[in-house]
Amino acid sequence: MGKKRKHTETEAAAIEETAIERPKRTLLGFKDGSTEENKETSVVTFRNKEKVLVTCSRRISYRYRHLMLNLVSLLPHCKKDNKVESKDSKGATLNELVELKSCSSCLFFECRKGKDLYLWMAKCPNGPSVKFLVNAVHTMEELKLTGNHLKGSRPILTFSSNFDKQPHWKLLKEMFIQIFGTPKDHRKSKPFYDHVIVFSILDDHVWFRNYQISCPHNGATQKIDRGDLEKMTLVEVGPRFCLNPIKIFGGSFGGPTLYENPFYVAPNQIRSLEKKQKAGKYAKKVKAKTRRKIHQLSNPMEVDEFADMWKE
Amino acid sequence: MMVADELAMMNPENEDFDPETESESEDEEGDQQVVKLSEPSKTAVYNKDGLLERLADISWPDDLDWTHRLSINREEQEEVDVNDDLAREHSFYTQGLEGIRQAYVNFQSTGEPFLRPSDYYAEMVKSDTHMEKVKGRLLAEKRRIEESEERRKARDNKKLAKDVQAQKMKERTKQKKQEIESVKKWRKQRQQSGFDKEDAGGLDLAFNGGEANKPYQRSNKKRPGVSPGDRSGGKATFGGKGKGFDKKRKSREFKDSKFGFGGRKGLKKQNTADTTNDFGGFHKGDRSAKNNKRVKR
Secondary structure, eight states: OOSOOOOTTSOHHHHHHHGGGGGGGOSSTTSSSOHHHHHHHHHHOOOOOOOEEEEEBTTOOHHHHHHHHHHHHHOTTEEEOOOBOOOTTHHHHHHHHHHHTTOSEEEEEEEETTTEEEEEEEESSSOOEEEEEEEEEEOTTOTTOOOOOBTTBOOEEEEOGGGGTSHHHHHHHHHHHHHHSOOTTOTTSBSOOOEEEEEEEETTEEEEEEEEEEOOOOTTOOOOOHHHHHHOEEEEOOOEEEEEEEEEEEETTEEEEEEEOTTOOOHHHHHHHHHHHHHHHHHHHHHHHHHHHHHHHHSOOOOOTTTTTTOO | OHHHHHHHHOOGGGGOOOHHHHHHOOSSTTTTSOOOOSSOOTTOOBOHHHHHHHHHHHOOOTTOOHHHHOEEEOOOOOOOOTTOHHHHHHHHHHHHHHHHHHHHHHHHHHTSOOSOOTTOOOOBSSOHHHHHHHHHHHHHHHHHHHHHHHHHHHHHHHHHHHHHHHHHHHHHHHHHHHHHHHHHHHHHHHHHHTOOHHHHHHHOOSSSSHHHHSOOOOOOOOOTTOOTTOOSTTTTTOOOOOSTTHHHHHHHHHHHHHHOOSSOSHHHHSOOHHHHHOOTTOOOTHHHHHHHHHHHO
16 A cells, blocks of 8 residues: 555545545556545545454563463454553553554553553554553453454444443443454455454443354354254353453543543552551550450459368 | 663653552462553644544555455443453453354355365364374373262262162061061961861971070081081082083082191180090100100201
8 A cells, every 4th residue: 555544444534535635646556547436435435444452561470471472363463462561651551552553553462560450452553542440350361261263254242231321331332342242254254253252341340251153053054044043152262351441541542531440449458458457466456455454453352251261 | 772761661650550450460370360450641642633543554455355354243242240251251252253244155155165164174273293292181181070079970870879778678677577578477377276286396497486586506427528627608619600611620629528628726726615625646655755856956
């Protein structure tokens, strides 16, 4: 391609407006067609050119790194990049990096203290970004997850009903569709559909599951009747994790805060509280001792009149 | 910027959440039970208009073909307890299943192939070695279950066998008694009907007569092929061999029966009253002394 075309998620109306000037930059596809036709096709053909940059912070633990690699294997339209230093200014560097790799969105796994995993999901040039806390991670390597599916087959994304109830969930849903959905006719994708990804909101968390579709059919016919639909089963492939949204920002890796989880407690705080509770143990013991002493002093025992009865 | 976020989170309200929830967060693994604030913090930002605006910015055109999105929404959903793992996973599973049913119907209406043909091989997400491991684990589990099942069955059988054995013994004694009884009856009848005493004596075999009441004695008869000390009831020498070496076998048998083979030597070598009184092979005096000396030297 001669020039990089701008991001395709601009709306149809916008394309219509700019379509008149298109013929000027005809290098490849616009040579022979008339302007009218170009306008037609550009409106009709929407091409999803989503490309996701997947990277992680330094000092990520192996488990979380495996989770990242699992996601990389699930997303044929992604680019994996080197680890990035997780500094305060990482937003700027990441934005640059994404632009450099000509990606349109980014998944950034940030590991702190070797135990807390945060996932940044961002639409890159100027779209919103979300920061999640990742819980309950199970990677694909676990032997309990017995399914398997084609590498690069396009997933069917299913969403629970409560994704449409609130604006922030709506936004998240759209981002999930764009980032986790493999673009149609992507060159690395396979033409068959044999896995389904489940996004479900439960307890204000987004739960991610990936299942293989095992369908009793003979591959020759592409027909499925009712019985086959009934007999279909799912086998979990993994990975599985649970995302707790913390914040949604207006820009990519920054910008105005649009949403803040009102129930969120940082894992650091949880740990410090726990520690505080444990720290009180000794103080409590000492307190109890002194209290007992005071009590004993204030209520002296009566003198026992039979104490030296058997002494003589 | 991140630090600012963290600081923003640490508003004073976070201090007072109830002790029950915080005690739940023990370790990393138990992070399914997630700590939450008991009540929503009031300072939290929620810019609905901004969110919707951003959504409008990024969203794809509305009239887009479904095959681009491949997204399916679940219509209705019942409430599920988060901490009930089984119910939760079941809910996810049904969501996925309903989703693909709908999706497959949609695919079928487009008419393009969507099912993977059985002869379509391509790289999978999990490698073959990994799947081998998975299979091995499944098999091992299956085997373990089967084994434990078998053990349990054997245990039950053992219990049952005891009962069965007891029952059998009872039956046997009963039968024996009955038989003896019937024979006695028969004899009485015979006596009453007036048969010869001699004949009766001749028939007076094991029952009531001498032998049945005597303790068991070993018969002195030489049984062919059975050594005197053989306790196996003559089965030891008939090892179930073929007929190929009959001739050799016969002579061997004879020798064995004559000189003895196998079995315990103890009984043969013990002194009895007869052997102690028997001085047949005893030589007096010099010879034995000489021999002894020779041995000593």
